[in-house]
Amino acid sequence: MASNGELHTRTKPPPTPSPLRFSKFFQSNMRILVTGGAGFIGSHLVDKLMENEKNEVIVVDNYFTGSKDNLSRWIGHPRFELIRHDVTEPLLVEVDQIYHLACPASPIFYKYNPVKTIKTNVIGTLNMLGLAKRVGARILFTSTSEVYGDPLVHPQPESYWGNVNPIGVRSCYDEGKRVAETLMFDYHRQHGIEIRVARIFNTYGPRMNIDDGRVVSNFIAQALRGEPLTIQKPGSQTRSFCYVSDLVDGLIRLMEGDNTGPINLGNPGEFTVLELADTVKELINPQVEIKTVENTPDDPRQRKPDITKAKELLGWEPKVKLRDGLSLMEEDFRARLSISKKK
Ligand SMILES: O=c1ccn([C@@H]2O[C@H](COP(=O)(O)OP(=O)(O)O[C@H]3OC[C@@H](O)[C@H](O)[C@H]3O)[C@@H](O)[C@H]2O)c(=O)[nH]1
Numbered sequence: 001m002a003s004n005g006e007l008h009t010r011t012k013p014p015p016t017p018s019p020l021r022f023s024k025f026f027q028s029n030m031r032i033l034v035t036g037g038a039g040f041i042g043s044h045l046v047d048k049l050m051e052n053e054k055n056e057v058i059v060v061d062n063y064f065t066g067s068k069d070n071l072s073r074w075i076g077h078p079r080f081e082l083i084r085h086d087v088t089e090p091l092l093v094e095v096d097q098i099y100h101l102a103c104p105a106s107p108i109f110y111k112y113n114p115v116k117t118i119k120t121n122v123i124g125t126l127n128m129l130g131l132a133k134r135v136g137a138r139i140l141f142t143s144t145s146e147v148y149g150d151p152l153v154h155p156q157p158e159s160y161w162g163n164v165n166p167i168g169v170r171s172c173y174d175e176g177k178r179v180a181e182t183l184m185f186d187y188h189r190q191h192g193i194e195i196r197v198a199r200i201f202n203t204y205g206p207r208m209n210i211d212d213g214r215v216v217s218n219f220i221a222q223a224l225r226g227e228p229l230t231i232q233k234p235g236s237q238t239r240s241f242c243y244v245s246d247l248v249d250g251l252i253r254l255m256e257g258d259n260t261g262p263i264n265l266g267n268p269g270e271f272t273v274l275e276l277a278d279t280v281k282e283l284i285n286p287q288v289e290i291k292t293v294e295n296t297p298d299d300p301r302q303r304k305p306d307i308t309k310a311k312e313l314l315g316w317e318p319k320v321k322l323r324d325g326l327s328l329m330e331e332d333f334r335a336r337l338s339i340s341k342k343k
Contacts, residue, residue: 012192017096017136029056029079033095033137035087035128036102038066040208041142041200044244045099045251050074058093062086065104070207087124088116091131097255098139100128103177105144107170107296108213114172121176122183129187132194140196140255141184143262145303146174147199155270155304158199158262168298181262188260196254201266201305205244205325206332216241219277220329223284224339232295235274240304242267243320243328253314266305267318283323284330 032049036042037059043066049055058081059071074080085091087102103120104110110117125141132139148156149164164174187193204216211221222229242265250265271279277290310316320328334341 012190014192014194015133015136029054030097031056031058031095033058033060033093033098033131035060035098035100035124036066037061037099038063038068038070038082039101039105040066040070040205040212041105041203041244041247042066042099042101043070043207044205044248045101046071046074046080048248048252050077050080053079055079057081058083058095060085060087060091061102065106065109065209065212067209087127088119090127092134093131094135095131095137096135098128098132098137099142099251099255100125100139101142103142103173106209106213107173110173111169111296114169117172118176118179121173121180125180125183129183129193133187133191138194138196138255139184140198140251141180142251143177143181143197143199144174145199145201145264145266145305146170146300147178147181148300148303149174150298150300151302154302155268155306156264157306158264158309165298169296170298185260195260196257197261197263198251198254199262199264199266199305200247201242201264201303202239203242203244203247203266204329206329207244208329210333210336215239215273215276216280216326216329217333219280220284220326220333221337223280223288224330224333224337226285226288228289228291229277229281230293231273231277231290232293232299234295235277235292236272236301237299238270238272238302238304239276240267240270241276241322241325242318243325246318246320250310250314250316253316257314259313263310263313264305264307265310265316266307267320267322268305268307269322270302270304271322279323280326283326
């Protein structure tokens with residue numbers, strides 16, 4: 001099997017960044033653009049980038065699923081700027097690095113307006129690559145484990161080309177992300193752009209939208225509200241859940257390293273949805289019921305990242321165990337739902 005991304009050859013040297021970046025007399029900060037920076041993963045990434053006093057961070061977000069609340073601690077900070085902008089429109093800003101995350105990520109949200117989802121992935125990524133080309137910035141794109149579709153190889157290495165339905169209800173997202181990966185590598189080969197591609201597996205943690213619709217946030221909110229945990233059939237499908245701080249660490253290592261990717265970022269601990277429900281029930285509310293409900297088409301039956309590449313090339317592997325991560329998320333959900341813990 002040919003290995004993905006490794007056979008590419010660049011036809012051009014990368015564009016030159018602004019001369020100010022290399023001035024001996026002017027010590028400029030690193031200016032970093034985060035698209036989708038008001039979202040769940042984006043805002044945690046912004047927190048981490050802002051810890052470095054040499055970074056200036058510009059966030060663009062259209063607030064479809066993101067929220068200003070996620071960034072409230074940075075609003076007004078001199079090294080921080082927040083712009084309401086939709087990446088399907090061109091954007092001109094002078095930056096050195098671009099983390100391109102913007103896209104609804106929960107299936108219920110990306111399926112809500114599929115045409116908009118594919119536009120965000122295709123036109124949004126074209127716009128960000130155009131910006132990277134113009135200003136000579138390095139660009140990291142957050143792709144997804146959904147590029148593997150309903151995988152026939154398990155666990156999934158980056159060299160696996162996937163099993164994706166091109167006309168299904170998930171295609172706006174998974175095919176959209178696949179085209180965006182193609183654009184990244186074509187801009188790299190044709191224009192010499194410095195690219196990084198991460199394939200993110202299921203991620204969870206504080207600040208997920210309470211009614212986001214994804215499995216971890218649903219189960220935690222349901223357990224806290226005393227509502228039945230909804231297992232979408234059959235319940236034996238598997239996922240591997242990565243805590244958000246681990247994921248952010250992987251993204252920054254990828255951006256700062258020398259490898260273009262694609263690189264899987266995810267936690268290889270694999271659980272069935274039923275096992276996840278049992279764990280949430282045991283940790284948060286042993287009285288809560290579990291009920292089985294209908295699923296939607298093309299739901300992948302199994303998913304687990306092969307992270308050999310991330311370990312070797314980035315020295316990265318997740319540290320937070322599922323039970324610990326769920327407890328941290330429970331605290332955040334309790335605070336936002338105003339449900340205190342019984343003593
Ligand atoms: O209430 C629920 C929600 C979801 N599920 C099931 O839990 C599994 C995971 O579903 P989620 O909606 O959390 O996430 P998915 O794995 O379908 O998609 C995710 O995958 C990788 C990321 O790139 C994306 O952000 C997201 O699309 C699915 O099998 C789903 O059917 C439930 O059993 N009950």
